[in-house]
Amino acid sequence: MSVREKYELELQSLNNKIVELGTFAQKALDKSLIALENQNVNESIAIMDEDIKANRLEEEINDQAILLIAKQQPVATDLRRVIAAIKIAADLERIADFAVNIAKSTIRIGNDPFVKSIESIRDMHEGTSKMIGLVIEAFIEEDVIKAKKIAELDDEIDALYGQTIQELLSISSQKPEKLAQITQLSFICRYLERAADHVTNISENIFYLVKGTRYDLNK
Structure with missing residues (x-):
């Protein structure tokens, strides 16, 4: 196996870990909404306990990325891939943290009946979860069209956030x-709105990865 082939395998392993972390963060957010709807304290505790996996994956991604830079000294596009991986991992881990925060709020609410329908919160969650799924696809496919679509979805989350507050x-x-x-x-509304912002950050890093230029998609 050539040095380049070995590098490509290591880079693919790094990408696979990004996808794994993204999938975990999305599922954690989904579980947190279910726990809120059912006011399920036990499920909320489980979400908090499982968060250690997100922390571990981010550490593994960072360690692997640093090792790639040290061993391969990548330049141009290859270096962008490694830098983007580190930044994307940080955003994904933060999204998983927001799932934990929602779980904590659910525990604090307990069995107290909701003062209003949580339909708008459910809509915010659905939109944010959709954004995560789309950004994972955009990352795998290096698709800037899908990455741009995420910024449009983020505007919808912002509008729902303002309305619900x-x-x-x-x-x-x-x-x-x-x-x-x-x-x-x-x-909880704020956590979902911030999670959506982090997904937008990821889409900006996909633009950087593909185009080599920074774009502010929050404008």
């Missing part, structure tokens, strides 16, 4: 005794 603020003035729950629901 306004609804919660209105309820807080009517039901001040429910402020603790309203605060946690507001946090």
